[in-house]
Amino acid sequence: DGADSRMLEDALYAFGFGLTCSYVKPFGAGHINETYAVYMPSEQGDELSYVLQRVNTNVFNDPAGVMDNIFGVTEFMRTAIRKEGGNPDRETLSYIKTKNGRNYFEDEKGQPWRCYNYIPDSVCYQEVERPEQFYQSAYSFGHFLKQLGNYPVDSLNETIPDFHNTVKRFAAFEQAYQRDIQNRVDSCRDECDFVLKRKADCGILIQQQERGVLPLRVTHNDTKLNNILFDAETGKGLCIIDLDTIMPGLAANDFGDSIRFGASTAAEDEKNLDLVHFDIELYRLYVKGYLDATKDVLTQEELESLPWGARLMTLECGTRFLTDYLQGDTYFKTAYPEHNLVRARTQFRLVEEMEKEFEGMKQIVREYFI
Ligand code: ADP
Ligand code: MG
Ligand code: MG
Known part of the structure; x- marks a missing residue:
């Protein structure tokens, strides 16, 4: 106007x-x-x-x-x-x-x-069109972490407090579940149980961070494909953009969030769960790109935290959708009343599959850093 x-x-x-x-x-x-x-x-x-x-x-x-x-x-x-x-x-x-x-x-x-x-002379893609772009995206975000390896992380502002605090995300869910202000718990018992059973998982990375086992890094926190500019001539990742959410965080968070949306075979709000799978070959490709860029800077503990990052970022995201559903859809934009529940289900399907393939996921990380 x-x-x-x-x-x-x-x-x-x-x-x-x-x-x-x-x-x-x-x-x-x-x-x-x-x-x-x-x-x-x-x-x-x-x-x-x-x-x-x-x-x-x-x-x-x-x-x-x-x-x-x-x-x-x-x-x-x-x-x-x-x-x-x-x-x-x-x-x-x-x-x-x-x-x-x-x-x-x-x-x-x-x-x-x-x-x-x-x-x-740069190009920006909205979706992965060729697997090579997913590899490039992994390499670029890994390289970004490496370039900022000596950045004074303590000097960064935490502009969205507790963004990936999975313990607090769980607590927020638990409260919404107990209060049940919209009377929606009855319509999603299985999904609520899914989260409640995984309370201990929510603490795994946070505890390692608090004990100083995992270092805080400069994390990007919005590692989507369209936040990378590719070189129009070479097709290689060129420049990381959209830096608003840069904060102190764990390498496993950025890595895990990329896997959450990049290694899924379906949209975040796919209703037909038969179409929703965790694609371990896409995971392998991302691990390769990420470790090609970072294997000489990540610590042993960080390398081992990466598969957990994928599980926990996916669980966190599903938990947030479910929490919002219980609270009456006040945070995420929804197109229909069960939209957030549908989204939560896709995320939990991915978590289940990651849990089944967890040994394989760890093995893939080991293959590429040796
Ligand atoms: P948002 O947070 O809204 O996603 P972005 O910073 O990602 O905002 O910018 C939106 C889009 O604008 C990007 O996906 C990219 O296509 C384009 N863009 C932003 N900054 C630049 C830049 N410096 N050079 C070229 N393209 C850019
Ligand atoms: Mg953007
Ligand atoms: Mg942005």
């Missing part, structure tokens, strides 16, 4: 493009932020030069903390990439500062805007 387009214009002026840019248009297929492509005049005609984003403050209520994390990490990445002999202008995002020298601009409504360099 009018107010919004005025904010967009204010943002363009704040970053110094107000008078010089040719035009601006909505860009990309993100679901969280509002993303715009900024075109600048050049000798070859108008050129996509910058990406301007309005950060979603419903999701991120500490935008300053988010911006701070991204600035620290991307500046550190530039140095790491230079050391590797890479090109920091293409292999990491970096902030374009405002005319006042700030990392972001706050408009009249208090909404935060930031601006990145556009990564030229």
Whole structure:
């Protein structure tokens, strides 16, 4: 609307493009932020030069903390990439500062805007089309962890507290189950029992973290395929983007979440459970890519935590869907009343299959790190 387009214009002026840019248009297929492509005049005609984003403050209520994390990490990445002999202008995002020298601009409504360099000659895929892309995605997220291996993790802001605290996620479920405010427990006894039986599992990685057995790493926390830009020429993973959820966390979390959605044969809300399977060959491919990038930086304990990460991130996700179902669908967007229950069922189906194949999953990790 009018107010919004005025904010967009204010943002363009704040970053110094107000008078010089040719035009601006909505860009990309993100679901969280509002993303715009900024075109600048050049000798070859108008050129996509910058990406301007309005950060979603419903999701991120500490935008300053988010911006701070991204600035620290991307500046550190530039140095790491230079050391590797890479090109920091293409292999990491970096902030374009405002005319006042700030990392972001706050408009009249208090909404935060930031601006990145556009990564030229890159492609972004919404879905895995060829298995090679899944391997590349694993390698890229692994490489990202490795490049940030010496980053001072303690200096990161925990912008979404307890994001992957599986013990607290379990406790939230248990409370929703006991209160049963929507009288829905009767319609999902089996699913509730499924979670209740796995209370001990929920503590496995958290306890190792608390005892200092597993180190905190810089984790990305949104390791989807469309958060990687691929090199248009070589088809290789080029640049990790969408850094809003960077936080201290376990390597097994990022790894596990990628397996959760990437090694499943069906959509997250598939109603026909006969179609939902954990594909161990896709898992193998991801392990290979991830360990090709990280096997000399992950500790022995971290390597062994990876299969648990896959199980627990999937259990956590299903538990969150089920909790939301019990509470009346207040968090996840739903298209019909049982939507969250359907989603929970797909996740629990995957967990069951992972549990059956757990020895095989561990064996695959061992094969690739020896
Ligand atoms: P969201 O959190 O909404 O997913 P993203 O930061 O992932 O936002 O941006 C949405 C899309 O915009 C990306 O999937 C990608 O296609 C495109 N994009 C974002 N930043 C850049 C960039 N610097 N260079 C090229 N494409 C980008
Ligand atoms: Mg994204
Ligand atoms: Mg995002």
